[in-house]
Amino acid sequence: MSDWKKSVFPAIGxxxxxxxxxxxxxxxxxxxxxxxxxxxxxxxxxxxxxPSETAVNVPEGELFYQLLLLLERDYVxxxxxxxxxxxxxxxxxxxxxxxxxxxxxxxxxxxxHERRLxxxxxxxxMEMRMISDGTELAKVQRGxxxxxxxxxxxxxxxxxxxxxxxxxxxxxxxxxxILGVNQKWILGYTDVVKVRGLQKSLASGKISAVExxxxxxxxxxxxxxxxxxxxxxxxxDMGEGKIVPLTWSRGGREMSATLTTKTTKLTMLKKSPDGxxxxxxxxxxxxxxxxxxxxxxxxxxxxxxSTLGDPTELVGVLEHLAPAGKFGQILSQRSGQPRTLATxxxxxxxxxxxxIVDKSTRGAAEILALALKARGLAEIVxxxxxxxxxxxxxxxxxxxxxxxxxxGRFASSSLEARK
Numbered sequence: 001m002s003d004w005k006k007s008v009f010p011a012i013g014x015x016x017x018x019x020x021x022x023x024x025x026x027x028x029x030x031x032x033x034x035x036x037x038x039x040x041x042x043x044x045x046x047x048x049x050x051p052s053e054t055a056v057n058v059p060e061g062e063l064f065y066q067l068l069l070l071l072e073r074d075y076v077x078x079x080x081x082x083x084x085x086x087x088x089x090x091x092x093x094x095x096x097x098x099x100x101x102x103x104x105x106x107x108x109x110x111x112x113h114e115r116r117l118x119x120x121x122x123x124x125x126m127e128m129r130m131i132s133d134g135t136e137l138a139k140v141q142r143g144x145x146x147x148x149x150x151x152x153x154x155x156x157x158x159x160x161x162x163x164x165x166x167x168x169x170x171x172x173x174x175x176x177x178i179l180g181v182n183q184k185w186i187l188g189y190t191d192v193v194k195v196r197g198l199q200k201s202l203a204s205g206k207i208s209a210v211e212x213x214x215x216x217x218x219x220x221x222x223x224x225x226x227x228x229x230x231x232x233x234x235x236x237d238m239g240e241g242k243i244v245p246l247t248w249s250r251g252g253r254e255m256s257a258t259l260t261t262k263t264t265k266l267t268m269l270k271k272s273p274d275g276x277x278x279x280x281x282x283x284x285x286x287x288x289x290x291x292x293x294x295x296x297x298x299x300x301x302x303x304x305x306s307t308l309g310d311p312t313e314l315v316g317v318l319e320h321l322a323p324a325g326k327f328g329q330i331l332s333q334r335s336g337q338p339r340t341l342a343t344x345x346x347x348x349x350x351x352x353x354x355x356i357v358d359k360s361t362r363g364a365a366e367i368l369a370l371a372l373k374a375r376g377l378a379e380i381v382x383x384x385x386x387x388x389x390x391x392x393x394x395x396x397x398x399x400x401x402x403x404x405x406x407x408g409r410f411a412s413s414s415l416e417a418r419k
Contacts, residue, residue, distance in 0.1 A: 333409070
């Protein structure tokens with residue numbers, strides 16, 4: 001095997017997961033069989049090398065495979081960095097999904113992500129989500145073209161606040177929108193909607209030209225001192241001892257504070273004085289669940305401020321909390337067969353749980369709550385959850401970078417039975 005293949009084909013194993021996710025399965029088949037084919041049928045190359053009057057439909061995964069082989073055949077520069085090429089392709093494919101929960105992470109960001117999966121949160125001590133206009137985002141996620149790209153500019157919303165962290169001390173709450181960091185402003189689709197609304201109000205006579213100019217001037221001032229979401233996340237997600245001025249809004253009211261970043265540790269399992277348990281699905285939590293006291297028949301578990309968590313812990317957690325069986329399915333975000341969430345061993349019958357939740361309960365914790373409720377094992381109390389019962393896979397790459405991939409949403413067996 002050539003040196004080129006030895007260095008780049010291991011990365012294709014990573015790309016295969018993403019290619020299958022977006023509908024192209026051919027690359028995975030070729031990688032699993034050793035990529036023995038060295039000559040490419042001319043029909044496969046038609047869409048890349050030369051125009052043709054006959055349209056050739058090539059799956060995205062197959063197209064990428066063709067490109068790799070064309071590079072091997074025609075790109076003879078001995079200085080080409082094949083590994084960098086492959087990881088760059090992974091980055092492009094992940095970003096091409098247009099999914100805020102599927103992200104390519106450079107080495108320092110991936111290391112921070114891995115620390116968070118163990119309960120160690122740097123920076124401001126919060127988890128954030130990016131939100132774009134739902135209609136326009138759905139268009140590009142389906143492979144179409146946005147008719148209004150400005151509405152794809154995301155805003156940054158607080159999804160989890162780490163108790164005792166800098167953001168918590170400053171009074172930031174779940175659902176707040178981050179407006180500015182370091183006295184620079186994040187401009188998202190809501191700003192575009194606001195300016196267009198002002199234009200309509202001016203045209204209809206609802207506001208005066210003076211009011212319009214004042215509001216437009218404020219927007220222009222912020223636009224001249226804007227910061228990208230990526231840079232804002234850099235400042236808020238990582239580091240210790242950084243002084244970070246922060247502005248956010250809640251219900252239309254702006255607030256501000258100056259934070260000092262630090263690392264805040266969240267415990268994965270803690271018993272409270274009242275006998276309830278605080279549970280967060282971080283790496284390794286399933287190994288500690290033997291300490292749960294079920295002598296009273298009912299256990300109260302607090303799932304608030306849980307973060308997205310690590311879904312690979314779910315099977316082990318369910319084995320400790322529930323009798324063996326099926327709980328539901330992980331439904332693919334786009335195409336592909338659903339996966340069943342089930343256990344082959346479990347806890348004794350007779351247990352029941354009271355689960356405390358709110359809008360910060362998301363990801364693995366939300367799946368756990370829905371799974372136990374579906375089996376009739378739990379009562380859910382508190383406010384509505386985040387409606388993000390998503391299964392997020394995390395994959396490390398050889399250069400220290402990595403990516404997260406939103407592979408599906410959980411649907412409980414009881415929900416499926418009602419369809």
